[in-house]
Amino acid sequence: MWSPSLSTAARNRLRAAIVAVSVVAIAAGATCNEHLTVLAKGVRVCLECMGIG
Amino acid sequence: MFGMHGNRVRRPSERVRRQGRARTLVQCACAALANGYAVGFLRGKVFSGPSKALCVPVLNCSSCPGALGSCPIGALQAVGGSTRHTVSFYVLGTLALFGVVFGRLICGFACPFGFVQDLLARIPLPKVVVPARLDRVLRKVKYLVLGFLVIGLPAMAVVTGGNVAPLFCKFLCPAGTLEAGLPLVATNPSLQRLVGFLFNWKVLVLVAVVVLSTIVRRPFCKWLCPLGAFYSLFNKLSLYRMDFHAHACVGCGKCVRACPMCVDVRKDPNSPECIRCGACKATCPANAITTSSKLTQKGPSPTD
Numbered sequence: 001m002w003s004p005s006l007s008t009a010a011r012n013r014l015r016a017a018i019v020a021v022s023v024v025a026i027a028a029g030a031t032c033n034e035h036l037t038v039l040a041k042g043v044r045v046c047l048e049c050m051g052i053g
Numbered sequence: 054m055f056g057m058h059g060n061r062v063r064r065p066s067e068r069v070r071r072q073g074r075a076r077t078l079v080q081c082a083c084a085a086l087a088n089g090y091a092v093g094f095l096r097g098k099v100f101s102g103p104s105k106a107l108c109v110p111v112l113n114c115s116s117c118p119g120a121l122g123s124c125p126i127g128a129l130q131a132v133g134g135s136t137r138h139t140v141s142f143y144v145l146g147t148l149a150l151f152g153v154v155f156g157r158l159i160c161g162f163a164c165p166f167g168f169v170q171d172l173l174a175r176i177p178l179p180k181v182v183v184p185a186r187l188d189r190v191l192r193k194v195k196y197l198v199l200g201f202l203v204i205g206l207p208a209m210a211v212v213t214g215g216n217v218a219p220l221f222c223k224f225l226c227p228a229g230t231l232e233a234g235l236p237l238v239a240t241n242p243s244l245q246r247l248v249g250f251l252f253n254w255k256v257l258v259l260v261a262v263v264v265l266s267t268i269v270r271r272p273f274c275k276w277l278c279p280l281g282a283f284y285s286l287f288n289k290l291s292l293y294r295m296d297f298h299a300h301a302c303v304g305c306g307k308c309v310r311a312c313p314m315c316v317d318v319r320k321d322p323n324s325p326e327c328i329r330c331g332a333c334k335a336t337c338p339a340n341a342i343t344t345s346s347k348l349t350q351k352g353p354s355p356t357d
Contacts, residue, residue: 014290015153015290015292018149018153018290019153022149022150022153023150025143026142026143026146026147026150028142028143029132029141029142030143032138032142034138034142034144035143037135037137038107038108038123038143038144039123040131041123041127042115042122042128043099043101043102043105044099045098045237046114046116046127046219046222047247048218048219048222048223049114049115049127049222049226050229050233050234050237050244051229051234051251051252051254051256052247052249052251053223053251
């Protein structure tokens with residue numbers, strides 16, 4: 001992803017690009033109601049996580 | 054031989070103690086924050102508020118009775134494993150955002166399961182040095198876990214047309230057993246009747262990790278944790294970073310011996326394996342290791 005020779009300015013641009021892509025990804029995921037799937041899993045007792053289901 | 058902290062001069066041993074105490078306090082606070090629904094432990098029930106739609110940036114089981122947010126690894130598998138989605142942009146975006154700002158600082162200071170391993174490492178038992186070749190191979194396993202179990206297999210749900218079980222949570226995750234399995238089974242009689250082979254297997258995995266943590270520092274973080282694997286991709290790029298000043302180094306090697314992740318900070322201060330715990334910085338007698346979190350800096354970074 002990153003080579004040691006990258007300058008500070010280039011690294012900052014790459015960081016900004018990742019932040020922008022992350023925000024778009026979060027918005028896209030929320031638009032597709034992914035957060036509701038996350039909520040549905042979070043509010044129930046997950047038997048797989050416990051080692052029962 | 055003395056390090057500067059503000060206007061006072063402190064010996065490295067005192068700095069190590071102070072830094073260790075400060076990190077323990079932060080780890081306690083983060084664990085308490087992530088599991089703030091204390092009533093859940095008494096009632097044997099999980100929190101079901103709207104904050105569960107948000108992912109915490111650490112490995113903290115959603116089914117832990119006290120958990121206020123969702124585990125990102127469980128959420129990745131739940132969304133990817135459903136027939137409606139392939140991968141979770143929502144969770145990956147959240148993790149990338151934390152990764153690009155903090156890198157693996159989250160592993161070193163905020164992760165409750167990392168904290169548990171740190172506490173176990175304090176038990177005064179002789180520490181085992183894993184052979185370098187074996188260690189190198191084992192450290193790659195966490196990337197397999199992330200790519201195959203957490204992202205790849207759940208994404209197949211769309212192809213197979215049926216929901217895919219969260220295999221990492223089901224077979225491997227010791228945090229789920231510790232934070233959810235044991236407290237819920239202990240307090241909920243109806244769950245006690247369901248305990249079987251799988252639960253025993255997961256307890257065995259947890260016991261193995263616990264025992265290993267007393268003789269090897271942070272074994273789960275080094276070898277198995279998919280969240281650590283994800284954040285490690287951002288370590289060289291993250292805003293929070295380590296800097297090594299070669300001109301100041303006296304070559305004592307204390308930093309390497311202090312590192313729980315066995316990173317040689319002199320060769321690669323922003324190694325993907327570094328959890329930014331600060332042990333190397335605190336122990337350095339020559340102040341050759343510093344941290345920075347600035348967007349701009351005067352001149353090139355000493356580690357560039």
